[in-house]
Amino acid sequence: MELPTRIDPSNHTGLVQISTTKARSSPARSDTQRVEIQSSKAPAKPGEIRLAEIRPFAFGGKHYVFVIPVTGIFEISELAAEIIGLFLTGVARDGEPVYTAATVESRSLVAHEVVGALRPRYTIHSIVQGLSELHVLGVLLTEDGSQPVQTVPSLPKLSAKPFPQRSLVLNVANDCNLGCTYCFASQGDYGAPKRFMSQETARESVDFLLQNSGDHPTVTLVFFGGEPLMNFRLISDTVAYATQAGERIGKRVDFSMTTNATYLTPEIIHFLRDHRVGVAVSIDGPKKFHDLRRTYKNGMGSYDMIQPRVMNLLREHKTRPVAARVTLTHGVTAVSEIFDHLTEMGFDEVGFAPVTSSDDDDYALTPEEFWQVLEEFEKLTAKYVGGVSSGERPRFSNLTNLLADLHQGVIKAYPCGAGLGLLGVGSTGKLYLCHRFLESDEHQIGTLATGVDRAKQAEFMALTHLSAKPPCQVCWVRNICSGGCHHEGYKRYGTLGHATIHRCEWIRSWINMGLHAYVEIMEKSPAFLERLERGDE
């Protein structure tokens, strides 16, 4: 090894490179192949310090670090950022660290080297203090590789205990009056015979939910379809039944419903208001976008039909926020325009979801459109942050959800509650992983009468656990994304437990955007995040 003649403190790369952490393996390789998590390197020598799995970033002139395994967000000093900078090996020309396989490339150093590089500009005392603080909070690791602070187990272990139910999604009508071309439920019936749920099945569902809800003081019943309002009589009966049944055992039952709004009569709207039913309306924006794919089965657009009904709903129903649910499809990517239209109508929240599709579907978003959507999200995010600091109630619900996750610092072993606390109930009383898998025999997980098939549930849990998704192991957003929607992965790869790897870059960019928004809001209006913490937003 060549001796360094001198250490130039102004040039980090002039440091003696003691041992280099090899570039991590690519996450995009076949999922049957194990991705090696630990970089191959020479055994650690005493005094070696290396970076934990972190993502350092700068925003608005300040420095931050996102600690990946624990979803911790820290602001760091200029000095701390410089210390971290010494460890980074892949630094692009613009000064941003290079993220290979979604995490950051780094090397290990000993403290002397760090002190030597920074000493002329900082006192030894402050450098050592910086090193020490970064180590104490788990940003730097020492040779034994242990995190000094263990507050969270890496991932929750599989439990043999039954999961308490929190939510049931009832397929009250396996039929729909519309024929939206992109519908994941195949125009409302999931490819199964059209039928309505019986009163008996709905009441059994309520009993099942309450009996299996463990200690939860509140449970949620979601009316879904098809178009749930095709079976409004059942909904009104079930609401009354569930409210009474809940009261008898001291639990509150919350109701919500997703509807296409075509059946919203004044009577129904009053009912929804009086019983505090949360309503999400499937609407894709102004007429020109909405009518592209949200059509009747004869091809006629549904916008003109729903517009007055939605306005009536928004005027009358103030007991719960009313949300718009927008599906983004080929040609429907003008997110800002759609958002403005819907908020002007009066929706309390607007959420966007890129359509689940295969590439050959004519409604599928093209890759370019996907990135356009993200650019549009960026515009809404900027507006959101500005609005929050002037006290506005934000309505871009995708970001609100992401900010809540970031603020809490979630570590998700599963992307959602499907198959666990949330189940779908088919129109004949069979239990499914979630509403998206309704009426699919392959994804049945029991019946109301016999309960959850625990063996099947355990199999599902093992298959879909974050640790079973190789590409995720090296990803910096893994604890927030957890591999993506089960259904999205299933539709794309034909199997459960496959990470939605075709969306990785997109998801990472989106979460990165959220992270920037988070630190900006923390800087300008931390009170908003406190309200988010309490669930006021």
Add this chain to the structure above:
Amino acid sequence: MDHIKPLNQRAKVIERQSLKQQAGSEEQSGDVRAMQQLPLGCTLSFNPGWEAGANGLVTGLCHPMEADLYGCYDNCSWPAQVPDQITNFLDWNEKDGTVGSDWRKLDLIFPEDKGK
């Protein structure tokens, strides 16, 4: 903490936890605490491989020449070997309350003291 500030709830939990751990085990000054948490290149249990400078040579030594300049200031706690406290000189430092202030009370050890 001057250099790192927790922002989200998880980060605050981590900070609380680590402060608790520190409070439980230490009452020393910040400098000494830093010493204990981070291996800073100087160690009391000598590692021959490391001393020989497997990597980095002089800068990686236990006592590199740079130590003359600042080594004993705050990144090196004990520049000399200490008596064998495990078997031969169990009580050599019993008169010493705190090394920082009472170091003069430390016994001198001579080879003929052995077994005394």
